[in-house]
Amino acid sequence: MQGGSHHCCFSHVPWLIFSPSGQTLSISMLVDGPHRCAGRVEVLHQQQWGTVCDDGWDLQDAEVVCWQLGCGAAVAAPGFAHFGRGRDPIWLDQVNCTGTESALSECRAKPKGVHKCHHREDAGAVCSGNPTELRLVNGSSRCSGRVEVLHNQQWGTVCDDGWDLNDAEVVCQQMGCGVALSAPGSAHFGPGSNHIWLGEVECTGAEVTLSECRSRMEEPINCHHGEDAGVVCSDPPALRLVNGSSLCAGRVEVLHQHQWGTVCDDSWDEEDAAVVCRQLGCGTVVSAPGAAQFGKGHNAIWLDDVNCTGKEDTLSECLARPWGTHNCDHGEDASVVCSEQVL
Structure with missing residues (x-):
């Protein structure tokens, strides 16, 4: 994270599976996400990248993508071009995986290129392999407290610059803590003592994990621990x-x-x-x-x-x-x- 900042939209290295003869059997990648384990699903066919329609797209389908990319388990399977619209062909539609396949090409689907979709239906995947690890500290329950994230095996805080209810909503969602009631700053739950890992966090509120939100990850972040961000969430899910x-x-x-x-x-x-x-x-x-x-x-x-x-x-x-x-x-x-x- 040192020496730069990021505002989403990374390019990723694709994953290839070869047969013993060297012929490519399957290739896919996640595009325009916050890290290599989240983004719009794209597959290679006839030497051209294309997208997957979200008709029937679910967690079992995303599970296969996450497995294929070595990204852990599927956390979410967003549709409706959650990670932006592709511009090339729509190669797959009506994908129907059991969740046990080793590659997306092994799942049932319409013939490649046969669909009745448009790019605002592009499918995405969020995997567990790279989301921000998160905790709430010094609150009255596990669903309130100072926001801390784990990076480089060390817990650190989040600066309250721009911190609002949309950002808090994502934290509550990721923690399984209902909805956000407030997003206090100014070290409301006490100042942290280690790194300040994130600043200028900018979530829409629809993200699944805090790592999907735009943010500044450069050190030193222009904050001090008197500006540590906090969250108060509603009761745990009904x-x-x-x-x-x-x-x-x-x-x-x-x-x-x-x-x-x-x-x-x-x-x-x-x-x-x-x-x-x-x-x-x-x-x-x-x-x-x-x-x-x-x-x-x-x-x-x-x-x-x-x-x-x-x-x-x-x-x-x-x-x-x-x-x-x-x-x-x-x-x-x-x-x-x-x-x-x-x-």
């Missing part, structure tokens, strides 16, 4: 139990990005269920059934590999994969039965 005999039994659903979604039963157990019962004021856990015992959900699968100790106050405090990242289907939706039977 939680409900669906299709049970009462409000204290049913399929677990959480509210994220204004949409209710389910929890995968991978590693789901009574410690996880105990946190749900506690958060809902439903007494103690009776059982933690999986396999969609209370019916299959229909929307997103928001959480997978949940790993609670059983002592957390809310499900959002438990370890889990990033929001929306999973390898499940709704036949694996997790459920809870609690001791109280509130009707």
Whole structure:
């Protein structure tokens, strides 16, 4: 980060897969994102780069791109030209990956170049391999405090120059902490003591991670720790139990990005269920059934590999994969039965 600043729109080195004879089988890259692991999806066909239409584009498709690029798990699969419009052919449409393919070319799709799309439907991907690691410090809960980011294995702060609710909204989203209530500056949660890693942050509020926002990353940043930025977010995402005999039994659903979604039963157990019962004021856990015992959900699968100790106050405090990242289907939706039977 030293010796310069950046304002998005990097070019990236493409990823190639060769057959034993040396013939190219698959090539793709992410373009116009804040780093090599986020951007507009582009593929090479007939020696020309082109885009992917967002018809049917989802996290399972993005998962394959992230895997192919060595960028970790998929965090988001934005459409509507989130990372800007391409200008070359639209090569792929109706991509339908299972999420286990090793390259995008292995996924089902319309024949290359066959589509009924335009570039404002270009698909994108955000992977976990390079987002800013983030924490909130000195607040009254895990969803408020001084904003700190991890760089070069050292935590540092964010300067409050230009810091506003749009920037705070992205932090709250990345932390799984609901919506932004305020964006205090002037070291409201106390001054930090190490580097000031970011300045002049400029988010639209629609980004998935703080690393997608425009910012100044040059050192020295013209700030001091009396200008450290903070965030106050709303309560953790709402939680409900669906299709049970009462409000204290049913399929677990959480509210994220204004949409209710389910929890995968991978590693789901009574410690996880105990946190749900506690958060809902439903007494103690009776059982933690999986396999969609209370019916299959229909929307997103928001959480997978949940790993609670059983002592957390809310499900959002438990370890889990990033929001929306999973390898499940709704036949694996997790459920809870609690001791109280509130009707």
